[in-house]
Amino acid sequence: MALLEVREVTKKFGQLVANDRISFSVEEGSIVGLIGPNGAGKTTLFNCISGLFKPEGGQVVFDGKDITGEPPYRIARMGAVRTFQVVRPLKDMSVLENVLVGAFLRTSDRGEALTRAEECLRLCNLTAYRDRMAGDLPIGGKKRLEMARALATGPRLLMLDEVMAGLNTTELKAALDVILRLRDSGITLMVVEHVMEGIMPIADKVVVLDGGTKIAEDIPARIVRDERVIEAYLGAKYGRRLKNGTQGGSRD
Amino acid sequence: MMNTKVIDLKDALWLLLLAVLALLPLVPFVSGSFFGMHVLILVLLFASMAQAWNIIGGYCGQVSFGHSVFFGIGAYGAGMAVVTYGGLPWGGILAGMVLAAVVAVIISYPCFKLTGHYFAIATFAIVEIFNRAFLVWEWVGGALGLDYPVIEEGLANLMWYETKEGYYYCALGLFVIVFGIVRWLESHRFGYYMRAVREGQETAESLGVNSTAVKLGAMAISAALAALCGSFFVQYNLRVDPPMVMSLDMSMKFVLVTILGGSGTLAGPLLGAAVLIPLQEYTRAFWGGLGGGVDLMIFGVLIIVIVIKEPAGIIGILAGIGKSLARRGGTAQGGA
Numbered sequence: 001m002a003l004l005e006v007r008e009v010t011k012k013f014g015q016l017v018a019n020d021r022i023s024f025s026v027e028e029g030s031i032v033g034l035i036g037p038n039g040a041g042k043t044t045l046f047n048c049i050s051g052l053f054k055p056e057g058g059q060v061v062f063d064g065k066d067i068t069g070e071p072p073y074r075i076a077r078m079g080a081v082r083t084f085q086v087v088r089p090l091k092d093m094s095v096l097e098n099v100l101v102g103a104f105l106r107t108s109d110r111g112e113a114l115t116r117a118e119e120c121l122r123l124c125n126l127t128a129y130r131d132r133m134a135g136d137l138p139i140g141g142k143k144r145l146e147m148a149r150a151l152a153t154g155p156r157l158l159m160l161d162e163v164m165a166g167l168n169t170t171e172l173k174a175a176l177d178v179i180l181r182l183r184d185s186g187i188t189l190m191v192v193e194h195v196m197e198g199i200m201p202i203a204d205k206v207v208v209l210d211g212g213t214k215i216a217e218d219i220p221a222r223i224v225r226d227e228r229v230i231e232a233y234l235g236a237k238y239g240r241r242l243k244n245g246t247q248g249g250s251r252d
Numbered sequence: 253m254m255n256t257k258v259i260d261l262k263d264a265l266w267l268l269l270l271a272v273l274a275l276l277p278l279v280p281f282v283s284g285s286f287f288g289m290h291v292l293i294l295v296l297l298f299a300s301m302a303q304a305w306n307i308i309g310g311y312c313g314q315v316s317f318g319h320s321v322f323f324g325i326g327a328y329g330a331g332m333a334v335v336t337y338g339g340l341p342w343g344g345i346l347a348g349m350v351l352a353a354v355v356a357v358i359i360s361y362p363c364f365k366l367t368g369h370y371f372a373i374a375t376f377a378i379v380e381i382f383n384r385a386f387l388v389w390e391w392v393g394g395a396l397g398l399d400y401p402v403i404e405e406g407l408a409n410l411m412w413y414e415t416k417e418g419y420y421y422c423a424l425g426l427f428v429i430v431f432g433i434v435r436w437l438e439s440h441r442f443g444y445y446m447r448a449v450r451e452g453q454e455t456a457e458s459l460g461v462n463s464t465a466v467k468l469g470a471m472a473i474s475a476a477l478a479a480l481c482g483s484f485f486v487q488y489n490l491r492v493d494p495p496m497v498m499s500l501d502m503s504m505k506f507v508l509v510t511i512l513g514g515s516g517t518l519a520g521p522l523l524g525a526a527v528l529i530p531l532q533e534y535t536r537a538f539w540g541g542l543g544g545g546v547d548l549m550i551f552g553v554l555i556i557v558i559v560i561k562e563p564a565g566i567i568g569i570l571a572g573i574g575k576s577l578a579r580r581g582g583t584a585q586g587g588a
Contacts (some may be wrong), residue, residue, distance in 0.1 A: 052454065071457065072454070072458050072460045073459075073460050073461055073463070076457070088455040090448055090455060092450075093444075093447055093448070093451060097444065101430055101448040101456065104457060108440070110325035110439065110441070122361055150458075150459070
């Protein structure tokens with residue numbers, strides 16, 4: 001059974017339809033990429049799933065339960081936890097304390113929460129920053145903090161909103177490693193990325209949004225060759241040229 | 253690994269301070285001065301009041317100007333138990349605390365729908381409403397208030413006439429209770445949740461924190477402790493009327509003492525009270541005849557200076573001094 005099912009979700013802001021009847025599912029134990037150009041409606045969809053927005057239409061079903069319109073904290077308690085694209089460190093708290101807030105979701109015991117928090121810090125390469133104020137971290141650190149904090153809640157579904165944006169190649173590789181390790185530990189991941197390269201090598205499935213609608217849902221190998229996806233990213237003219245080019249290549 | 257210990261160096265310093273405070277009345281120079289004892293008692297009382305406010309205003313970040321209402325409910329709880337019903341104050345104290353918490357939750361629930369400054373503004377109105385209501389309410393004594401009868405002094409009745417030691421130790425007990433509770437909260441889940449809500453409500457919610465429940469809980473604890481302080485206040489003054497307790501003046505003191513000392517910190521309320529209260533009492537003693545405004549003027553100037561120079565309060569100044577000393581110590585060692 002799918003861990004998360006998005007059914008015909010529609011979200012409007014006045015006249016603007018940010019998400020137009022979007023449907024897809026996320027299988028337990030998989031990594032699903034959610035990609036699309038700027039303004040495609042990825043973050044809006046994330047907000048609809050995590051409870052920050054109430055969609056005008058459609059349903060979000062998590063673990064067989066309808067969670068549409070539930071408050072974010074209840075969705076998080078059920079095990080669907082997200083990070084924020086625009087990082088939101090709890091500024092006047094230390095890095096460790098930030099992660100502790102997450103860790104306290106599954107235990108009220110401080111010692112247990114500490115052990116869990118330390119583990120998440122190590123996993124996200126933040127141990128060196130542990131006692132620094134979260135507001136003072138460099139941007140890369142803040143992105144990793146978003147992830148460590150969400151991870152500390154012990155999620156079943158971890159929704160990462162552009163955690164890889166702005167990372168250099170080495171950092172990107174490290175981030176992908178972490179995501180794979182999480183998947184192996186049994187966490188289902190949904191990863192929003194603006195850049196395709198980040199998610200393509202590790203995703204089991206990729207959902208592509210453009211202009212508020214879903215234009216493709218497939219395995220990465222087919223997504224990169226999908227006409228509509230290429231068009232969405234590069235424009236129609238370039239898409240045609242590229243298509244001709246690949247066809248020429250494949251004949252050789 | 254300082255963070256992992258539940259009791260650390262800071263706690264040891266607090267225990268040392270408590271020991272000193274407990275022994276203070278044994279020094280004849282201190283206990284001999286009626287006025288000195290009075291100032292000490294007020295410092296402990298206002299530190300406790302500020303600390304009670306600090307829970308919701310400092311740690312949880314919801315600035316309330318309504319705390320004089322809860323303070324007043326506590327004062328009336330004890331006052332009515334003694335004056336109206338002729339009993340011991342204890343039941344009234346407990347009832348006042350529970351009632352204050354209930355009133356706080358009922359009032360706050362709609363107010364918490366308002367964020368930021370709007371919450372603060374809404375709490376202003378509440379003080380005015382309670383003040384007027386109590387002024388005309390016969391059952392609670394109306395504008396005349398409640399005057400304590402002359403009854404036997406001692407701990408059972410919580411009143412003393414000849415000496416201040418009894419009150420002093422009660423104030424110290426109050427201080428220990430309120431500061432102890434906040435220290436406990438600080439190191440437990442609820443404390444972390446309060447700070448998370450202050451730093452980012454949506455972020456906290458995304459991590460499974462029910463921010464409304466946290467704010468209401470913090471408000472209830474804060475109000476109950478403010479009421480406890482109020483009941484001590486009435487036992488100390490042996491009378492109460494609405495302007496004494498339920499006024500914006502009183503509400504402002506909860507806020508100012510905490511902010512001056514450093515809100516959201518354990519030591520802040522004590523530091524604030526230790527500076528402001530002696531200032532208030534001594535200026536009143538000096539210039540009292542010229543009108544009671546001088547202490548408030550000095551309050552105002554101090555707050556302006558603090559807000560401009562060091563928004564983190566006295567504790568921020570101390571931390572700054574500590575840091576520069578450590579740096580100087582570090583370079584000195586490096587040089588040697």
